[in-house]
Amino acid sequence: MEELIKIKDLFVEYRVGGVVSNALNGLNLTINKGEALGLVGESGAGKTTTALSILQLLPQDVGFITNGDITYHGESVLTKTDKEMGDIRGAKISMVFQNPLTSLNPVFTVGEQIEMVLHRHNPKLNKNELKKRAGDLLEMVGIARYRLADYPHQFSGGMRQRVGIAAALACTPELLIADEPTTALDVTIQAQILELMKKLQHEISTSLVMITHNLGIISELCEKVAVMYAGQVIEYGTVKEVFTKTAHWYTYGLLNAMPKLSGERERLVSIPGSVVNSENLPSGCKFHPRCAHCTERCKTETPPLVNMSETHQVACWEARKA
Amino acid sequence: MSFKIFFRRAKKSTFLKLGICGFLILLMLLFIAYPLMPYDWAGIDFANKNLAPFKDMKHIFGCDSLGRDILTRCLYGGRISLLLSISVVVFSVVIGTLLGLTAGMFGGWADIIIMRITEIVMSVPGLMLALCVVAVLGVNFTNLIIVMLITSWTGYCRLVRGQVMAIRNSEYVKASTVLGAKRFSIMVKQILPNCVTPIIIQASQNLGSVILMESGMSYLGCGVPLPTPAWGSMISDGRQYLTVAPWITIVPGIFLMFTVLSFNFLGDGLRDCLDPKNKN
């Protein structure tokens, strides 16, 4: 399979007012062409940072890539100029944001916001063509064409997310990053949006990175899954393997913390402790203070990602045998 | 907001530090240095008429047209200006808060009437209204306080009313009402602490703006009545001698600027430290 994006040993820091927090700590991840990858982890695990790093949109003067590399089609995005990145963003790689209520500009009509992407990447289109294409896109996501002239506040949350998806898919990108696109929505609307994304992903045959902390969405939508903890991928593989032959104790904890709808009722098990403090990371395996299977080695040495099978990798000294 | 968070932020806020330092220096000058000055603020000495600054180190900032020591007068004038601005701000806060609370808590006609009155006051430029009222009432220190009070209570009134409105509709007041608590008592308990922060911020800036307004009124002959020196009246006194003895104007202006600047630093610094929306 062709590699689209390869992230190698990426370190990202946020520096605010003299405080440094380590958002990513040696992240390794590969995204293949046409593949749907799920990125899971608790809040603060670095999922959104990963997405913003790929697009080179870390907050200015706050977020810094201190080590590692990200390549797109084998070329490093870190050395690209802002102009070159601009040609990629929205056209080749685009993103759907978490909160549809805040990710559309309130003082421009949705039409203007969709046309803005189209115009940026197809400067030759004239006004009428732009309008027609934008209308087509709205219809594609299930919104009537005449609503192009409406402002975001005239739409419901779910509708706004549809607009966000339309804008993201406007130029048929190779990769769509969806950053928890349904977290802020009602459950019924969530299902509709997921359905829509699934459908469109197949129609346009784009790769998808689905960032979420909902494991259900992953099994529904994705082929591969990467589990993140403290800015690292700690388990990676096909959804089937990761979910059935879980090897990392953190992933195991996550799965056990999720209620099951069918079968016998079991007691939910929460993972003890709280999310790692990125301003003060533990040594060794970042998960060791919360892990029941922690050994002396875990406290001092960081485990590398090792193959469990061809399509399943884990970073744990005491990996669970299933 | 806990004091711990406040101190952590205060340690980082340059503005707050500058403001506090400035304010302390001012207090020291006015209340420790002034009593030590060897001159009387009204002591006329024609031998030193229009003496330039730094010529005679006994009169470091020089003397005015009647040979009075400018530094002594500035320090005494500062006490007057500060007294004026503190009284105006204190009364404004009390009146504005009471009216704002009344408007917000009772709503209905009380609200309509009070808010119309604030709008009426705000539809006339402050200095203009003050001048008109002083013109009618006559110039003296008490009237000056009253006049400035008239123009500055509205800000606090609107602020407090706004807070009351926000809290009235907030989830937690609704929630406590559901739990059977008395709506009125909850609001009083919740509203005042919520108002303190914005009031402190506004008051610290208001302190400066009153001093600025006094300077304008003095120039137009409606300020602190002669012969008492206030910074504003000293500046306008000096304008006749601008060409021969500019320091008579310059020096009190610098004192005034230093003071207002300190208050503004204080206001901005407090905003940085007290604003709950400020994350760092």
Next chain:
Amino acid sequence: MRIVKYILRRIGFMAVTLLGVSIIAFALVRIAPGNPVELLLPEDATEEQINAMEERMGLNDPVLVQYFKYIGQVLKGDLGYSYRLNKSVSQLIAERLLQTAKLAVITLVWSTIFAIVLGILAGINRGKGIDVFSMMFSLVGQSVAPVWLALMMILLFSVKLGWLPTNGSSGWQCMIMPSLCNGLAQAVLVARLTRTGMADVLSEDYITATRARGISKMKVYSKYALKNALLPVVTIIGARIGHLLAGSAVIESIFVWPGMGQLLTQAIGQRDLQLVQSLLLVSAFMISLANLLVDILYTFVDPRIQLT
């Protein structure tokens, strides 16, 4: 239809406000110590003039009747006659308003352009040199007494350098210093607001989203963030227009600029209460009108606005 209702409602509010100001203006003359007729007339007024004024004010009627009489005259556009300046008040105000308006336009233009440019640059480059400069400019600008600033400018530009005339109203040179002094407070306000507006907008999700669609930084600054950041600024600038037209008593007196503010000081100095009354009303009218127009304009430029 909602917009018409909104505008009507706002005009109603404005009428109430002006009514309130008229009560203050009316009361001013009655509260003032001394006989109101004598206050409104020069000391050497003839018997005839006194009788005419008594008739006009209807001093023997109940206060309420007197007030309605006064309002009736104002609504007819009859603001009375200034015996001190020997002109009808409306004519005086019209002349002076023109002069103040000249100054106001220049002040508004320089301060708005300067402040918005400074505010945007500071908001984009937070924590950098230009931001620190804009912050210092705002803080110092807020802390200088206008009287003092004006006198210092005269000292520097007129006395020491001899570049600009100290006062007068002939020629553009005369307008430089008064408009600089008048505009400073305005510029400080607008610059601060623009800076925070820009900085706040730039940290919004929709700006990241815009950038994620490939739009360049320059385009975001000049179009997609600018509109959001400037909307609140428009309100402030609009609201300030009324104040600028009411004139600054201090600055106009210092530079002897024959505008509304100077007229007010003149009127107060000569205890010409008829004129003071009218100036109060006219200023309140202009300020309320400016606010009303800005609010109406705002409903058109900001799509989010909820009409209440």
